[in-house]
Amino acid sequence: MTSSETLRDAWYVAAYTSELEEKGMIATTLLGDPIVIYAKTDGSPVALEDRCVHRLAPLSLGRVEGDHLRCMYHGMLFSAEGAALEIPGQDLIPKRACVRSYPVVERSGWLWVWPGNPERADEALVPPVIGMRHPDWFLHEGLLDYDASSDLIITNVIDLGHLTWVHRESFGADEAWAETVPTTSPIERGVRVTRWLREIPPIPPLGKAADHERLDHWTTFDFFAPGVFHFYNAMYPVGTYDKYAGGEPDRADETLLYEHYTQQFVMPMTEQKSRYFFTWGPSTRVGNAEEGAIMREVNYQAFAEDQAIIEAQQKIINLDPSRRPMPTVHDKAVTLYEGIVRKLVREQNAALGAAPALEQAG
Numbered sequence: 001m002t003s004s005e006t007l008r009d010a011w012y013v014a015a016y017t018s019e020l021e022e023k024g025m026i027a028t029t030l031l032g033d034p035i036v037i038y039a040k041t042d043g044s045p046v047a048l049e050d051r052c053v054h055r056l057a058p059l060s061l062g063r064v065e066g067d068h069l070r071c072m073y074h075g076m077l078f079s080a081e082g083a084a085l086e087i088p089g090q091d092l093i094p095k096r097a098c099v100r101s102y103p104v105v106e107r108s109g110w111l112w113v114w115p116g117n118p119e120r121a122d123e124a125l126v127p128p129v130i131g132m133r134h135p136d137w138f139l140h141e142g143l144l145d146y147d148a149s150s151d152l153i154i155t156n157v158i159d160l161g162h163l164t165w166v167h168r169e170s171f172g173a174d175e176a177w178a179e180t181v182p183t184t185s186p187i188e189r190g191v192r193v194t195r196w197l198r199e200i201p202p203i204p205p206l207g208k209a210a211d212h213e214r215l216d217h218w219t220t221f222d223f224f225a226p227g228v229f230h231f232y233n234a235m236y237p238v239g240t241y242d243k244y245a246g247g248e249p250d251r252a253d254e255t256l257l258y259e260h261y262t263q264q265f266v267m268p269m270t271e272q273k274s275r276y277f278f279t280w281g282p283s284t285r286v287g288n289a290e291e292g293a294i295m296r297e298v299n300y301q302a303f304a305e306d307q308a309i310i311e312a313q314q315k316i317i318n319l320d321p322s323r324r325p326m327p328t329v330h331d332k333a334v335t336l337y338e339g340i341v342r343k344l345v346r347e348q349n350a351a352l353g354a355a356p357a358l359e360q361a362g
């Protein structure tokens with residue numbers, strides 16, 4: 001995945017911070033690059049190419065020594081910047097005895113890695129996140145691996161019209177999701193999608209929402225490049241859509257029956273392998289930790305439904321990759337998002353001094 005069409009100048013979620021705390025070292029793959037993440041003595045993360053410069057063994061099978069990492073094949077020692085510090089039995093350390101180092105930051109329970117040009121790695125570009133231990137939410141973490149391109153997962157998430165067809169079992173979604181066309185607008189490095197679903201069954205039927213067979217459901221999500229999804233849902237008694245004339249409801253409205261929030265990240269590991277990180281849960285205002293745990297299970301059921309259709313879709317696409325999709329009215333946000341990613345890739349390539357390959361292709 002070294003193509004000039006790939007967005008590398010961006011922060012990607014690579015792991016939960018808790019995984020690093022538990023294991024001390026993580027081996028992963030991002031955009032085809034093998035990456036090892038370990039913690040320095042002060043706890044700060046280091047991300048290095050997981051491929052020793054000597055005989056290309058994985059450094060993730062090595063040993064952390066203070067702030068350094070030793071390859072446990074023939075013992076080369078690397079600094080947190082990726083430079084070889086020791087070559088056992090050899091005094092001279094050649095300049096090229098180094099592995100690539102990646103910018104990495106910890107933010108609110110996730111480790112974010114920048115696989116592109118380190119000079120452009122601006123921490124201010126990490127998208128806003130609500131941490132797992134945020135006091136206003138009962139969030140639970142989940143993770144799923146897909147044998148599919150991250151693009152297929154992203155288009156699945158951005159077009160929630162699929163809930164009607166894919167998630168009738170898990171979420172109890174009815175026709176409203178497919179029949180309502182949301183409002184779409186561009187935001188900085190992303191897209192915002194909002195809509196009311198009127199008189200639908202509660203999703204999920206928990207808390208006060210469980211007392212209502214039908215209710216008015218407000219949804220809004222921001223999807224940031226690359227693959228960062230923030231989705232807020234609030235349920236009110238039938239008639240609330242009219243009360244707000246179809247506009248955004250006041251979150252402090254006392255008639256609120258239930259509200260929940262999910263944050264999801266799509267990590268492209270290779271061309272056709274992706275890792276999906278997700279959280280979901282109710283606010284502390286309407287729900288409790290037990291309901292958060294129930295929602296986590298529903299989420300796993302729902303994402304297994306997504307996984308089945310997306311992996312099958314990938315297999316069909318592979319039979320003839322030249323076939324292009326035909327967008328419908330539900331793809332407005334997808335099209336907008338793809339345009340935003342293309343623009344970021346053009347900026348990335350221009351910064352590299354590379355030819356704008358996408359424009360040439362178009």
Ligand code: FES
Binds near residue numbers: 053057071
């Ligand atoms: S492969 Fe790492 S020291 Fe030989």
Ligand SMILES: [Fe+2]
Binds near residue numbers: 162
């Ligand atoms: Fe889905």
